Amino acid sequence: MKIIVNTDACIGCGACYNSAEDLFEMTDDGLSKAKVEEVPEDKKQAALDAIAGCPTGAITEE
Template sequence: MKIEADRDICIGAGMCVMNAEEVFDQGDDGIVVVLEADVPPEHADAAARAVAGCPSGALRRIED
């Protein structure tokens, strides 16, 4: 699975980091930063929860 983030849509809620801190972080401006665009299998469930829980819809899951 791959993850993409639209930083223009992100509102900085931080739900992604709370769900998958191994995959996401927030920059100094509070906007999402994707740490692992190619999500390792052990973090796939957490990343999927982060995508589903993103309040702005800034995250997108891409299946391999």
């Protein structure tokens, strides 16, 4: 499982980073970016929660 942040949709609220800082980082632009190439098995639920919690639907999984 991979997570992708659509930077056109991200508003930089930080919710994904705050809930899963192992998976997301905030860039100098103030937007979120996936921190990992592949989501570890034990972080999948955290990734799904971040996807569900993003207010703009900017995170997708692949």
